[in-house]
Structure formats: C-alpha cells, structure tokens
Amino acid sequence: MNSTIERLQKKLQLSPQDPELHYELGRCYLALRQADAAEQAFKQALHWAQGHPQILMQLGNVASMKGNETVAAEYFRQSLKQDAQQADVHFNLANSLRKLGEHASAIQHYLASLRLSPQDAECHNNLGNAYREQGQLDLAVAAYAQAIKLDPQLMHAKVHWIHQKQHMADWQGLEVAIAEIREAVRSHAQARIPPFAFLAMPGTTDKEQLDCASLWAQQHYGHIQPLPTPASKASPERIKLAYISSDFRRHPLAYLVTDVIAAHDRHQFEVTLYTNAEDDQSPERQAFVAAADQWVDITHMTDTEVATHMRDAGIDVLIDLTGYTQRSRCGVTAYRPARKHINWLGYPGSMGFLHGRPLFDAIVIDETLKSATLAEQPVLLPCYQPNNARRPEADAGTRAQHGLPEQGFVFCCLNQSFKITPDIFASWMHILEQVPGSVLWLLQSNVWATRNLQQQAQVAGIEAKRLIFAPRMPIEQHIARQQHADLMLDTSPYNAHTTASDALWQGIPIITVAGETFPARVSASLLHRVGLPECICADWKALEQRAIDLARDSAALAELKTKLKNQAQVLFEPEIFCRQLEQSLVQLLS
Structure with a gap:
C-alpha cells in the first residue's frame, strides 16, 4: 500500500489537477484508516471534479470513520442528489442515520438500497438492526433470515437472528444455529460474532466466550497503534481515576455505581467521567454529573481523540463500565491511554486478548466469579456488584x-425475555404444576414473547392465565411492585444481575444455580454476599424442588425472608464498597 501511495504522489507531482489520482490516493489512505490524509486527498479530488457523487460518498465515509455521523450523512445526501441510483450510498447513509438514532429514516434508505441491490446480504442484516431498534422484532428476524439465506456464512446476521428470537421467546431452530456459531468461534477467525449475544447462548463455554471476545477485539481494534507507554510517575498527590460509559443516564447502571463514584476519597482520587450517553435530562444523569470532578462528553469524539484527551489529562486508571454492550467505546482502551485499564460491571465476562495481550489489564470480580476463564488480572472484592445505598421508591399498589x-x-422472574431458555421455562412449568393456585410473574418484554410463552405454557399443560405479565413502568414503580412477589426464580446461562439486587432490596429471596460461566454465576455472587448460600441449588432439579418446598412451607419462607431482611444491607453499602475498591486500585498501580 505504501508503494502505491508513493507512486500516486509522484504522478500527482506531474498532474496535480487530476481528480482521479487524488481520489485513488484518498482510497489508499482510507484503507490504512488514515482519516485526515484521506479527507485531504478526497477534498482535492472534489476541488477538481466538483459534485462528483463517488467523491462525496468517500468524504462521507471519512467523516463516519472519524465518528462524525452528522457530517457523514450530509455528504451522503449530497452524493444522492447527484445520483439517486447508488445502492452503496443509500446503505452508507442508512448506517449513519442509525448511529444518529434516526431509525425510521435509516429503514427507508436500507430499503432504497435493496431495491437497487436486492442480493446484498449485509444490507438485509443492517435493515434488521434498524427494525430491531424500532422494536419491530418480527421484521428484524425476517431481515436477518433473508441475509442468512443470501450468505449462510454471514455469522453476525445469524447471531442477531438468534438473539432477537430469544427476545421473542421463539426457540425454534436455535439449537442448530447456536451450534453453528460455536463452531465458527472455534474455527473461523474472520467470523464477526458479537460477544454480548454469545454470552446468552445456552451451551457456550467459558473458554468459547473468551475466544469470542478475543476475536471481536482483534477484528475491531487490531489496526490501532497504541500510544507510547506513559512515563512513570512519582507518587502523585492524587490518583487520576476515569470512568467511561455509554450509560451515564437513566439506566440500571445508575442504581449500582453512582453512590460509589460519589464516595471516592477526593484527597486520594480525582474522578473524571467520560460519557458516551446522550443527555436524557434525568435525575440519574444529574447525579452522575454531581459525582464527578470532571465531566467530559465524548459522544462526538473519536476513540483517538478520547484516548489523547485521557493521556493529556494524565489518567492513571481507566474503568470501562460498558464493555461489549450497546455503544461500546472499548477502542479507547486499545490505545492504552492510562497506566491501568479495568473492565467492570457493564459486560459480565472477559474482554479477551488483543495481539496476544489482554485488552484490559484487570477485571473486578469476587470469589464466586474467579473460577471464570479470564484474560485480565483479577481484582478481588467481597462482591463484584456495587449498589447505591437506596433504590428509588414509590407506592407499590x-x-x-x-x-x-x-x-x-407468586413466583417471579422480571428478567428480560432473552434470558429465558426452553429448559428454564420447562422447569418453571414443573414448579407451577406442583403448586396449585400459584402464578408466574414475568416482565412484559414484547408482544411476541408474551404470546409465545403463553403458548408454551399451554403445551406444558399450564393455563396461560397463570402467567402474569408486568408491563414496563417507571423504574421506581417497577422496583416497588416487586414486594408483591413471594420468591424469585433465576435464569441461566444469563442470570439476573441488577434485577436480582432489586429483588433482594425488596426482601424477595432469589433461588439460582451457579453455572460455569461468568454471567451464570452473578446471582450466586450476590447470594453469597448476603449470606444465603442455601438459595444456591446444585442443579435445576434441586431448584425446582426448593421452589416447591418453599411455596408449600410458609414458615420456612418467612424464616428465609427474615434472614434476608437482617443481612441484605451489606449489599447496599457504597461507602464501604468504595474504600475496598480504592484499596485495590492503589495495589494495582503499585
């Protein structure tokens, strides 16, 4: 590529007004991800070929690479004004609009692209993503299915198909598809398999989840050249601690970590929050702002710019609270901007290896979770999950x-529907069968899940009316209503996380089975912390019997609830948690 660039530059010395040479030079720089150089070359090309639709498209691609989707969308629109019959430009514009949250407009441009190029599997996949973000899960699944039909090796489309069918509690065909994804993780280094969705697939192992994370890291961040190693410091007056997240807003994260961040000892730590979340004007957002010494909005900054900002600010420790979840900014860590980089809370698992070394230096875990296969150095705390001192409160009705x-x-499980597997649901139906008059209280995730779960209950011989679906409501009301449950039943391989601590806050015991993977052991972690190991069952048959016994024995249930009430407070002590975390951070730096 460098020899091609040198050849083009020599030709441009002889023909500096040739737009085609400037254009080809820009494409070379774009392939090398040298955005600034590419932009300069394409602008020179546009100067000598004004209004050229392909040059305008490439300037849009550069703007998108730099993270400025507003500018990118404008270039793509200008290109389409010159020639509306460009499938690739409709596709690129749709991608930018999706990132800007303009999903309805994105769908229209994906459809326009497909009218021009109906065999484009990637476009069908991205159309599915836009439908998903609009809540149109049936159309999303159909779009993913078409993508897979056109290209059976398009593994990320197959992952999306699986995950959205899990959200819909439509389990037909999942076992075979999951086996194909697991095989792809083992044998196809180019397969793009989103790690978060992989965590929730039944049967995936700890080792496979680590391998999946490593593949993703290499594919997405392998091109990044880390910043030079930061100069060693004499012991600073204060440790510069940064948190980065796309969820500094009204989000479950707010009820876990806000008080911990606010509790940092300002004589020892200076705290900066890097937010990738749009301002939702919520009290939760304002509480995060108040908890920070510095607040940096990075929604319109590239990973390079964020990493440079952190390096210039002298950040000692960077804690990523998002990981491989929605709107991930893990590319920042790939630049190695801080002295130490920690994965915590947002993504329940290892972030994997990049070029043979851990993408993150450390991960916050506890004794229950340390059996997981991890790339990172473990930072052991008494409990992995922090919690605010109080949950939002409302009248429970x-x-x-x-x-x-x-x-x-009332048995309950207010987890998202994608966590419910056929085997787990079958266990729940066995429990209902053995406890006459009981009901199962579930979250009303979407209309398809409600209908499919009701149908599955009837197949199991349970009346559909014994499934009660809780509609979505404001978080304070959602948490308050949980006190009407008698016992929470967990899911696997993806446990309740924040939902589990919501239940424990309301004095509702949860029974679980400690699985083999990180996300399958989180509830056990919380139960160990509150001193209720008897709620961790050996297997799902044992869990069924435990649930039946507690439903039949009101005295035993009352005793368990009393024990929980007396011991749960240890989970909601952010000041103590913060001191333990700070001690670990100091040790990590030393």
Whole structure:
C-alpha cells in the first residue's frame, strides 16, 4: 500500500489537477484508516471534479470513520442528489442515520438500497438492526433470515437472528444455529460474532466466550497503534481515576455505581467521567454529573481523540463500565491511554486478548466469579456488584392492581425475555404444576414473547392465565411492585444481575444455580454476599424442588425472608464498597 501511495504522489507531482489520482490516493489512505490524509486527498479530488457523487460518498465515509455521523450523512445526501441510483450510498447513509438514532429514516434508505441491490446480504442484516431498534422484532428476524439465506456464512446476521428470537421467546431452530456459531468461534477467525449475544447462548463455554471476545477485539481494534507507554510517575498527590460509559443516564447502571463514584476519597482520587450517553435530562444523569470532578462528553469524539484527551489529562486508571454492550467505546482502551485499564460491571465476562495481550489489564470480580476463564488480572472484592445505598421508591399498589392473585403464591422472574431458555421455562412449568393456585410473574418484554410463552405454557399443560405479565413502568414503580412477589426464580446461562439486587432490596429471596460461566454465576455472587448460600441449588432439579418446598412451607419462607431482611444491607453499602475498591486500585498501580 505504501508503494502505491508513493507512486500516486509522484504522478500527482506531474498532474496535480487530476481528480482521479487524488481520489485513488484518498482510497489508499482510507484503507490504512488514515482519516485526515484521506479527507485531504478526497477534498482535492472534489476541488477538481466538483459534485462528483463517488467523491462525496468517500468524504462521507471519512467523516463516519472519524465518528462524525452528522457530517457523514450530509455528504451522503449530497452524493444522492447527484445520483439517486447508488445502492452503496443509500446503505452508507442508512448506517449513519442509525448511529444518529434516526431509525425510521435509516429503514427507508436500507430499503432504497435493496431495491437497487436486492442480493446484498449485509444490507438485509443492517435493515434488521434498524427494525430491531424500532422494536419491530418480527421484521428484524425476517431481515436477518433473508441475509442468512443470501450468505449462510454471514455469522453476525445469524447471531442477531438468534438473539432477537430469544427476545421473542421463539426457540425454534436455535439449537442448530447456536451450534453453528460455536463452531465458527472455534474455527473461523474472520467470523464477526458479537460477544454480548454469545454470552446468552445456552451451551457456550467459558473458554468459547473468551475466544469470542478475543476475536471481536482483534477484528475491531487490531489496526490501532497504541500510544507510547506513559512515563512513570512519582507518587502523585492524587490518583487520576476515569470512568467511561455509554450509560451515564437513566439506566440500571445508575442504581449500582453512582453512590460509589460519589464516595471516592477526593484527597486520594480525582474522578473524571467520560460519557458516551446522550443527555436524557434525568435525575440519574444529574447525579452522575454531581459525582464527578470532571465531566467530559465524548459522544462526538473519536476513540483517538478520547484516548489523547485521557493521556493529556494524565489518567492513571481507566474503568470501562460498558464493555461489549450497546455503544461500546472499548477502542479507547486499545490505545492504552492510562497506566491501568479495568473492565467492570457493564459486560459480565472477559474482554479477551488483543495481539496476544489482554485488552484490559484487570477485571473486578469476587470469589464466586474467579473460577471464570479470564484474560485480565483479577481484582478481588467481597462482591463484584456495587449498589447505591437506596433504590428509588414509590407506592407499590396492591396485588390486584398488578393483576396478581391476593392469596396464591407468586413466583417471579422480571428478567428480560432473552434470558429465558426452553429448559428454564420447562422447569418453571414443573414448579407451577406442583403448586396449585400459584402464578408466574414475568416482565412484559414484547408482544411476541408474551404470546409465545403463553403458548408454551399451554403445551406444558399450564393455563396461560397463570402467567402474569408486568408491563414496563417507571423504574421506581417497577422496583416497588416487586414486594408483591413471594420468591424469585433465576435464569441461566444469563442470570439476573441488577434485577436480582432489586429483588433482594425488596426482601424477595432469589433461588439460582451457579453455572460455569461468568454471567451464570452473578446471582450466586450476590447470594453469597448476603449470606444465603442455601438459595444456591446444585442443579435445576434441586431448584425446582426448593421452589416447591418453599411455596408449600410458609414458615420456612418467612424464616428465609427474615434472614434476608437482617443481612441484605451489606449489599447496599457504597461507602464501604468504595474504600475496598480504592484499596485495590492503589495495589494495582503499585
């Protein structure tokens, strides 16, 4: 590539007004991800060929690479004004619009692209993503299916198909598809398999989850040249600690970590929050702002710019609270801007290896989770999950107001529907069969999941009306209503996380099985912390029997709830948690 660039530069010395040479030079720089050089070359090309649609498209691609989707979208629109019959430009514009949150417009441009190029599997996949973000899961699954039909090796489309069918509780065909994805992780280094969705696939192993994370890291960040190693410091007056997240807003993260961030000892730590979240004007957002010494909005900054900002600010420790979840900014860590980089809380698992070394230096875990296969150095705390001192509060209403029976036993699982597997649901139906008059209270995730779970209940011989679906409501009301449950049943291989601590806050015991992977052991971690190991069952048959026994023995359930009430507070002590975390950070730096 460098020899091609040298050849083009020599030709340009002889023909400096040749737009084609400037254009080809820009393409070379774009392939090398040298955005500034590419932009300069394309602008020179446009100067000598004004209004050229392909040059305008490439300037849009450069702007997108630099993270400026607003500018990118404008270039793509200008290109389409010159020639509306460009499938690739409709596709690129749709991608930018999706990133800007303009999903309805994105869908229209994906459809326009497909009218011009109906065999484009990647466009069908991205159309599925836009439908998903609009909540149109049935159309999303159909789009992914078409992408897979056109290109059976398009593994990320297959992953999206699996994950959205899990959200819909439509389990047909998943076992075979998951086996194909697991094989791809083992044998196809180019397969793009989103790690978060992989965590929730039944049967995936700890080692496979680590391998999947490493593949993703290499594919997405392998091109990044880290910054020079930061100069060693004499012991600073204060440790410069940075948190980065796309969830500094009204989000479950706010009820876990805000108080911990606010509690940092300002004599020892200077705290900067790097936010990749749009301002939702919520009290939760304002609480994060108040908890920070410095607040940096990075929504319109590239990973390079964020990493440079951190290096210039002298950040000692960077804690990523998002990981491989929505709107990930892990590319920042690939630049190695801080002295130490920690993965915590947002993504329940290892972030994998990049060029043979861990992408993150450390991960916050506890004794229950340390059996997981990790790339990172473990930072052991008494419990992996922090919590604010209090949850938001509201009037809980009555059972009847939530559609629950006044007298019957209420089992609950208010986890998202993608966590419910056929085997777990079968266990729940066995429990309901053995406890007459009981109901199962589930989150109303979407209309397809509601319908499919009702149908599956009927197949198992359970009346559909014994499944009660809790509609989505403001978080304070959602947390308050949980006190009407008698017992929470967990899911696997992806446990309740924040939902588990919500239940424990309300005094509702949760029973679980400690699985083999990180996300399958989080509930066990919380139960160990509150001193309820008896709620961790050996297997799912044992869990079924434990649930049945507690439903039949009101005295035993009351005793368990009393024990929880007396011991749960240890989970909601952010000041103590913060001191333990700070001690670990000091040790890590030393």
